[in-house]
Structures are given as C-alpha cells and as structure tokens.
Amino acid sequence: MEHDVIVIGGSYAGMSAALQLLRARRKVLIIDAGLPRNRFASQSNGFLGRDGLPPKQITSEAKEQLLGYQTLEWVDGLVTGVIGSRDDFRVTTADMAEHQGRRVLLATGVRDILPEIPGLKDRWGKSIFHCPYCHGYELNQGEIGILGSTQMSIHQAEMLAQWGNVTFFPNEAVVLDDTERAKLMQAGVFIEPTTIDRLEADADVVLTDGRAMTFAGLFVAPIVEPGTALPTQMGCQIDTNPMGQKLITDGMKQTSVPGVYACGDVGQMPHSVALAVGDGAMAGAMVHRSLIWPDA
Numbered sequence: 001m002e003h004d005v006i007v008i009g010g011s012y013a014g015m016s017a018a019l020q021l022l023r024a025r026r027k028v029l030i031i032d033a034g035l036p037r038n039r040f041a042s043q044s045n046g047f048l049g050r051d052g053l054p055p056k057q058i059t060s061e062a063k064e065q066l067l068g069y070q071t072l073e074w075v076d077g078l079v080t081g082v083i084g085s086r087d088d089f090r091v092t093t094a095d096m097a098e099h100q101g102r103r104v105l106l107a108t109g110v111r112d113i114l115p116e117i118p119g120l121k122d123r124w125g126k127s128i129f130h131c132p133y134c135h136g137y138e139l140n141q142g143e144i145g146i147l148g149s150t151q152m153s154i155h156q157a158e159m160l161a162q163w164g165n166v167t168f169f170p171n172e173a174v175v176l177d178d179t180e181r182a183k184l185m186q187a188g189v190f191i192e193p194t195t196i197d198r199l200e201a202d203a204d205v206v207l208t209d210g211r212a213m214t215f216a217g218l219f220v221a222p223i224v225e226p227g228t229a230l231p232t233q234m235g236c237q238i239d240t241n242p243m244g245q246k247l248i249t250d251g252m253k254q255t256s257v258p259g260v261y262a263c264g265d266v267g268q269m270p271h272s273v274a275l276a277v278g279d280g281a282m283a284g285a286m287v288h289r290s291l292i293w294p295d296a
Contacts, residue, residue: 001027001073001100002027002100002101002102003027003028003029003073003099003100003101003102004021004026004027004028004101004102004103004291005018005021005026005027005028005029005101005102005103005104005105005287005291006028006029006031006089006091006099006101006103006104006105007028007029007030007031007105007107008031008079008082008091008104008105008106008107008108008230009030009031009032009033009106009107009108009109009227009264009266010030010031010032010059010063010074010107011032011036011037011059011107011109011264011276012036012058012059012062012264012273012276012277012280013107013109013263013264013265013276013277013279013280013283014030014032014105014107014263014264014280015030015059015062015063015066015280016263016276016277016278016279016280016281016284017105017107017263017280017281017283017284017287018030018066018072018284019065019066019281019284020281020284020285020288021284021287021288022066022069022071022072023069024288025071026071026288026291027071027073028071028072028073029072029073029074029075029099029101030066030072030073030074030075031075031077031079031091031093031099032074032075032076032077033076033077033078033079034076035109035227036055036059036109037109037110037111037112037227037265037271038055038125038273039055039056039125040124040125040126041055041125041126042054042126043055043138044058044134044273045133045134045135045137045138046131046133046134046272046273046274047272047273047274047277048274050273055273058273075093075097075099077093077094077095077097078093078094079091079092079093079094079228079230080092080093080094081230081233082104082230082233082234082260085258085259086102086103086258086259087102087259088100088102089101089102089103089104089259089260091104102259102291103259103260103261103287103290103291104259104260104261105260105261105262105263105283105284105287106230106231106236106247106255106260106261106262106263106266106267107262107263107264107266107280107283108226108227108228108230108231108266109227109264109265109266110224110225110226110227110244110245110246110265110266110271111224111225111226111227112124112130112222112223112224113222113223113224113225113244114149114220114222115147115148115149115171115173115220117147117171117196117198117199118197118198118199119198119199119200120147120199120220123199123202123203123218127202127203127217127218128147128199128203128217128218128219128220129217129218129219129220130156130219130220130221130222131270131271131272132156132159132160132162132163132219133272134272134273135217136160136162136163136164137163138217139163139164139216139217140164140216141163141164141165142164142165142215142216142217143164143165143167143213143214143215143216144160144163144164144165144166144167144215144216144217144218144219145166145167145168145169145203145205145213145215145217145218145219146160146166146167146168146169146189146218146219146220147169147171147196147205147218147219147220148168148169148170148171148172148173148174149171149173149174149220149221149222149223150173150174150221150223150242151174151242152221152242152243153168153170153173153174153220153221154168154174154176154180154183154184155221156219156220156221157184157187157189158183158184158187158189160219161187161188161189164216165188165190166187166188166189166190167189167190167191167192167213167215168184168189168190168191168192169192169195169196169205170191170193171195171196172195176191192207192213194207194208194209194211195207195208196208199218200212201214203215203216203217203218205218221243222244223243223244224243224244224245224246224265224271225244225245226238226245226246226247226266227265227266231247231255231262231266234257234260235256235257236248236255236256236257236260236262237255237256241269243269243270246265246266246267246268246269247262247266247267249261249262249267252286252289252290253267253279253282253283253286253287254286254290255267259290261283261286261287261290262283263276263279263280263282263283263284264276264279264280267279267283
C-alpha cells in the first residue's frame with residue numbers, strides 16, 4: 001500500500017502533523033518507536049488545556065483520537081532505513097517490513113547528552129530539568145541549583161532567578177568572564193566554585209569538599225542531537241549551535257532532501273510540548289500543500 005505521507009515518530013509533533021493530513025483525507029502511516037523524550041517526567045506542564053497531566057495520558061488520548069480516522073495506519077516499530085526520492089520513498093523497520101510513501105516527515109525528536117555527574121541520569125526528568133517554563137513553577141520559589149554543562153548554563157541561571165533562589169555550579173565545565181559573573185550576581189545568583197562529587201536524595205548536591213546542599217530542584221542545559229541516525233543517513237543538512245543540533249528546514253518545513261520534512265524538537269529550538277504540537281501542525285499543512293502543488 002502506498003501512503004501519501006509516512007511520519008517517523010508518533011509523539012506530540014508527529015501526531016499533530018498527522019492530524020492535519022488525516023483531516024485532509026490523506027493516507028498517513030505513523031511509525032513510532034515508543035521512546036518520547038519526556039518519558040521520564042511525571043507531568044507535562046505549560047501546554048494549554050493539558051497542563052499538569054502525565055505525558056503518557058496526553059499521548060494515549062491523542063493516539064486514540066487519531067485512530068478514529070480511517071486513513072491512518074499505525075505501526076509500533078523502529079525505522080532502520082529510508083531510501084528513494086520524492087514521490088517514491090521506501091521506509092524499512094527493524095522487523096524488515098517495508099513501507100512505501102510519497103513524502104517522509106521526520107518527527108523523531110532528540111536525544112539529550114547530559115554531563116557525567118554521578119546520580120544525574122537517575123534523576124533526569126524527575127527532579128532535574130532543562131525547561132523553566134515546564135517545571136519552574138512547581139518548585140514554589142524554592143532553592144534551585146544550576147549544574148554547569150555548557151555556556152548556555154549561564155543564560156539558564158540568569159533566567160531561573162525569576163523562579164527562585166538560584167545557586168550556580170560552574171563545575172569546571174563553564175568559565176565565567178567578569179561581565180557574565182557580574183550579570184549573575186546582579187540577578188541574585190550565588191556562584192558556588194567548588195566542584196560536584198555526586199547527586200543524592202531528591203535533589204541534593206554533594207561537593208568534593210564534603211558539603212551537601214539541598215534544593216527543591218535542579219536544572220541543567222543538555223546538548224541535543226537527533227534522536228536517530230536517520231537524518232544523517234539520508235543526507236539531511238544539520239545545523240550545530242550552542243544548544244546542539246537540529247535539522248535545517250525551509251519555510252515549508254522541508255529538509256535539504258526533497259520530499260523529506262521535519263518537525264518538533266528535531267527541527268526547531270527551543271523545545272517544549274506546546275511548541276512541538278504547533279510546529280507539527282504547521283508541518284502537516286505544509287506537507288499537504290506539497291501534495292497539491294508539487295512545484296510550489
């Protein structure tokens with residue numbers, strides 16, 4: 001069966017894009033590996049109408065709604081390869097199944113590359129976060145720690161001073177010049193020069209000198225990269241910036257490969273559920289336009 005569009009990734013952006021295409025009565029295949037970026041979080045905050053709900057509840061209800069459209073096919077699986085060209089793509093999954101589609105939409109999300117601090121990965125998404133708009137309010141203006149990872153951590157520390165009392169740990173990963181130090185101090189940020197030994201309890205930072213500091217929550221600025229190697233394998237151009245990598249797309253959400261589009265975290269910065277849904281909706285409409293007016 002040939003599909004009009006094969007959406008790789010069935011989380012917020014992918015489903016939002018698929019909804020626009022399904023409502024245009026297009027044949028859509030969603031292939032989803034079941035590894036959403038926010039799977040470690042208990043709540044999804046800041047998304048209008050869904051504020052505070054568990055991520056799995058939001059995606060489960062969205063999937064149920066999509067399955068009500070007769071032109072949708074859903075496959076749970078991992079995409080291992082994409083070959084072909086515009087109007088004739090072949091998408092292969094790990095079970096060696098092959099699917100044909102006229103357009104491919106990458107909604108694969110991103111992978112967070114976290115600093116190597118003992119205890120960080122176990123607490124990621126639970127008491128350690130990256131987005132203040134998503135998790136800052138719930139800390140109730142308490143003590144907030146910023147774990148230095150990249151120069152973006154400086155911006156993060158200055159910003160989060162709006163959400164509570166901030167302690168910034170450069171942790172030998174971030175070098176502050178005089179201007180940056182002055183800006184943080186002006187914002188009321190306390191700069192702790194001692195390096196971190198490990199994280200304990202809910203959000204305790206244990207320093208190499210033996211001191212332990214307790215926080216309501218911790219933040220870190222991860223570096224991101226595409227969630228799979230597919231974009232590189234397909235030859236999609238990738239932009240690298242201080243936050244990490246994202247696919248380069250034009251105003252129609254098309255990548256550098258004709259007929260291949262991208263939306264959500266893999267194709268835009270910054271990231272949030274609300275932004276992913278909006279970007280997916282736009283991508284779905286743009287892909288549909290390309291099916292109507294191929295030369296537009």
